[in-house]
Amino acid sequence: MNHTGMNVTFYLPDHQQVDQIEAADPDRDWRLFSTGVQVWVGQTYLRLKHQGFAVGLSATVPSAGIVVMHADHVPRLLAERSLWSNLTIVSARADRPPQPHADIEIVQNRTSAEGVRVLHIQHWPQPGLVRRDPARGTKVENVAFKGAAGEMAPAFASDLWGSRMAELGVQWHCDAAQWVGNAAQYATNWHDYRSTDVILAVRKDLQGRYPRKPASKLINAWLAGVPAILGPESAYGELRRSELDYIEVTSAEEAYRAIEKLKNDPDLYMAMVQNGQKRAEEVSARTCTNAWADLLFRQLQDRVPTSMVALFPKTMRCRVSRMIRRQP
Structure with a gap:
């Protein structure tokens, strides 16, 4: 060319x-x-x-x-x-x-x-992204955060959150790394969604719209075939066309209820996956x-x-x- x-x-x-x-x-x-x-x-x-x-x-x-x-x-x-x-x-x-x-x-x-x-x-x-294994169907057993450790709301790093997930029959995976600079490489599996059933990403300041941040968590979720539960950020809102694009939450309690709903409503789960597949080409x-x-x-x-x-x-x-x- x-x-x-x-x-x-x-x-x-x-x-x-x-x-x-x-x-x-x-x-x-x-x-x-x-x-x-x-x-x-x-x-x-x-x-x-x-x-x-x-x-x-x-x-x-x-x-x-x-x-x-x-x-x-x-x-x-x-x-x-x-x-x-x-x-x-x-x-x-x-x-x-x-x-x-x-x-x-x-x-x-x-x-x-x-x-x-x-x-x-x-x-x-995310480069090298590996999609969720379609054989997992609509099961919700693994919920993950993939990102910088310092960005996640503290409620999701607590023992209480892990215990509540276990009571729901869900494993909580915090695939996070502490930021140490632009020249570093980070020991994470941010590319691997094979066994991830839901992505959860809520930042520390739930009142902030984070106008400098990208919509990466949502983009990757669509491409990976995984429903996303996200905080109220402007970048996500810019891409949103329907309630199937992602579930917006503003607290740990709302996040818990959203995970519970996805777990108990396989039709909603599949609808979000199929919607993400349609939106994926755009991103x-x-x-x-x-x-x-x-x-x-x-x-x-x-x-x-x-x-x-x-x-x-x-x-x-x-x-x-x-x-x-x-x-x-």
């Missing part, structure tokens, strides 16, 4: 990680893609590359073209780029504050997007790849300026503009 126009480079200022990603396959080496930097930069690069798009990955700042990076690395790029570089900077904000020095910001929640400079692209699904890795390709190889190519002023970094253009205004 040939693409003309501005070069597209993914910037990750870590030679070791660049080498690891270059040799990786997202679905085979899924453990490598468990942090924001690895997912937004490494996985996006590989998915596009595997689809035949002309993209590069570099630990050094390119001199020209479209450069994609995690928000954490924008300051380093600005410090290291050449005075005469001609770059269109695309920053994946993830759950960081806004990055005013980027030309384009990619956010993982539509609530944060404004449609011109700040754009929403769906977060990638697949291919759909996400197409969205990135459209942005980088169509939308931004059309926006690239052709005047000589584009040869100057924005910071220099601002200084020159101020100097001109000060002239008598």
Whole structure:
């Protein structure tokens, strides 16, 4: 597949990680893609590359073209780029504050997007995802949380919650890891849904809508063929079309009743699974790849300026503009 126009480079200022990603396959080496930097930069690069798009990955700042990076690395790029570089900077904000020095910001929640400079692209699904074993039918025996340990509401980490699940005839699985940084790999089984019957994910602050967070738990549940019980987050609400998409809860008691209902109502369980199968194509890795390709190889190519002023970094253009205004 040939693409003309501005070069597209993914910037990750870590030679070791660049080498690891270059040799990786997202679905085979899924453990490598468990942090924001690895997912937004490494996985996006590989998915596009595997689809035949002309993209590069570099630990050094390119001199020209479209450069994609995690928000954490924008300051380093600005410090290291050449005075005469001609770059269109695309920053994946993830759950960081806004990055005013980027030309384009990619956010993982539509609530944060404004449609011109700040754009929403769906977060990638879990790479290497293994679907629930269909032979399990509608049984509800294993309920799991898959995510960062510090994000889960404390009620679900208590002995009382485990005891209540046992009384219901359910095993509670907390597949969680403590966050230790973007360069780490985490010893979890976030990809494996073979024996998972229900996903439960409720964050600590039940009053917060978490506008910086993605809809990953719901996306993965649909793709895995597993009903989801989730807290009231904006990203989930943005995707919701019916009550079959997920069950929303605001307390441990509501979560308990939702699990009990799924366990006692096999028709509801199957209806949620079948609905998730229909919604899954909307949130697949291919759909996400197409969205990135459209942005980088169509939308931004059309926006690239052709005047000589584009040869100057924005910071220099601002200084020159101020100097001109000060002239008598």
